[in-house]
Amino acid sequence: MDEVAAYGGGDVKMCFQCGTCTASCPSGKLTSYRTRKLMRMAQLGLKEEAITGEDLWQCTTCYACQERCPRGVPIVDIVIALRNIAVAEGHMYEAHKKTADALAKYGHAVSVNDSVKKMRTDLGLPEIPPTVLANPKAKKDLDKILVVTGFNKITG
Numbered sequence: 001m002d003e004v005a006a007y008g009g010g011d012v013k014m015c016f017q018c019g020t021c022t023a024s025c026p027s028g029k030l031t032s033y034r035t036r037k038l039m040r041m042a043q044l045g046l047k048e049e050a051i052t053g054e055d056l057w058q059c060t061t062c063y064a065c066q067e068r069c070p071r072g073v074p075i076v077d078i079v080i081a082l083r084n085i086a087v088a089e090g091h092m093y094e095a096h097k098k099t100a101d102a103l104a105k106y107g108h109a110v111s112v113n114d115s116v117k118k119m120r121t122d123l124g125l126p127e128i129p130p131t132v133l134a135n136p137k138a139k140k141d142l143d144k145i146l147v148v149t150g151f152n153k154i155t156g
Contacts, residue, residue, distance in 0.1 A: 004042050009081030010074035012042045021065035021075055033058035035065050035075060042078060051086035057093065087154055097154070104146055104155040107132025107139050 021035035041050040066075045117127040
């Protein structure tokens with residue numbers, strides 16, 4: 001619980017396991033994800049189970065659980081803290097690593113390849129979106145942010 005709080009997750013002790021979070025969760029309606037279970041793992045110090053399990057990555061951070069929590073538990077902050085702990089300890093899906101690599105390399109989570117450029121042109125849009133890709137200064141600024149936040153350490 002202390003490590004979760006140190007990562008900005010807030011006080012998981014406030015959760016009294018009422019289940020409102022799980023009942024509110026749109027992901028839980030379609031998957032085996034149970035917010036309440038993840039909160040309980042954090043409360044009990046079941047760190048390895050929490051940070052290596054599939055459940056941690058099924059939260060969409062929509063805040064439905066947090067908005068309905070009768071105790072005001074910062075559930076999404078706790079999920080994000082657990083994800084940060086997981087990544088810091090090397091528990092990250094390959095798909096997430098690829099997304100992180102693309103963000104670091106291009107400034108976009110999805111690269112703008114030839115087929116994307118063609119689609120954009122066909123839609124009457126500029127080949128390159130008016131984002132970091134089209135702005136070298138913005139890319140340099142993003143690169144600085146990635147270094148300051150330590151994001152660059154998780155990329156290939």
